[in-house]
Amino acid sequence: MSHTGQPPMASTENRILGCLYGQAIGDAMGMPSELWTKNKVVDYFGWIDDFLPGPEENIAANEFSAGEFTDDTSQCVALMDAVIEANGKLEPLLIAKHIMIWAKRINAFEKNILGPTSKAALTAIDQGRSVEDIEANGVTNGSAMRVSPVGCLLPTDDKQAFIEGIRLSCLPTHKSDVAIAGAAVVGWAISRAIEGAPWHLIKDEIISLANDTQRQHESTFSPLLGKRIKYALYVVESQHEPKQALNDLYEMVGSGMDIIESIPSAIALVELAGTQPMRCAELAANLGGDTDTIGAMATAICGALNGIDAFAPQHIALINSANQIDFAPYANALATFRHGQ
DSSP states (O other): OOOOOOOOHHHHHHHHHHHHHHHHHHHHHHGGGTTBOHHHHHHHHSOOOSOOOOOTTOTTTTTOOTTOOOHHHHHHHHHHHHHHHTTTOOOHHHHHHHHHHHHHHTTTTTTTOSOHHHHHHHHHHHTTOOGGGOOOOOOBSTTGGGOHHHHHHOOSSSHHHHHHHHHHHHTTTOOSHHHHHHHHHHHHHHHHHHTTOOHHHHHHHHHHHHHHHHHHTOOSOOOOHHHHHHHHHHHHHTOOSHHHHHHHIIIIIOOSSBHHHHHHHHHHHHHHTTTOHHHHHHHHHTTOBSHHHHHHHHHHHHHHHHOGGGSOHHHHHHHHHHHTOOSHHHHHHHHHHHHTO
């Protein structure tokens, strides 16, 4: 898996911008149904095909307005802020610092927004413990949900350097083998998409990448992630009716917060959507479970594959206004750093 050459700067920036808006759009569209069962999503919404506010009945989403993204993309932005401060480097303590700045600004600890692994690790760092001394061996998807900027930043010509960069981005909150492997899968898919690789090649590469990374950093007794990804792809490829495929994915692979469910489901949704970003975000929102995180990861990959032109201007404008953000300067910075690697 060694690759040479880089696409032109304009193409790189276009795909990075597509990735970042894909992350935000998948997150925002999946927000209203976050952590609800699939049956509850169907009973309440019927079918989600647009940006909606968080329902009062959903305690995980009821403070969010239509188009607003959640902690997944907020931590992605924090990671980018850390990368920019470090002039293109991945420094775990700086990443932790920027995540803490965000968490304290929105009272994330008091509102129970952070996942259990992230909350425990960040609390320990805030109390002065070294990043290297914190166990953080959780198997949830907190590192993978924010990893898209690392895929935008790092080329794939040096596989080991790429995995090490992924590991550094994970360290503040998630050090387990499967957490690093899951983040590597999302990051690799994005980076290869930016390099112009087709999806059929990428989806084959990430299976061995996941298994190799997990074995290299072995710390849990989790099943092999690559084999679960292969199974999830089989589930959706063998079912030609999209809504039934979505149901099969929910029942046979799972859509919970653990890496071993959410990463295979995210990859399967890229396949099921035919790599089309808005279709991917829609499918994720109706999956049930960790809809916002799975949507963020899957649609970030689709966005990198298709570039920013795959998104309608009104959707970009909604993300910008609802979140008071513009991803264009971030895309430019990441593209500049990537071409300087």
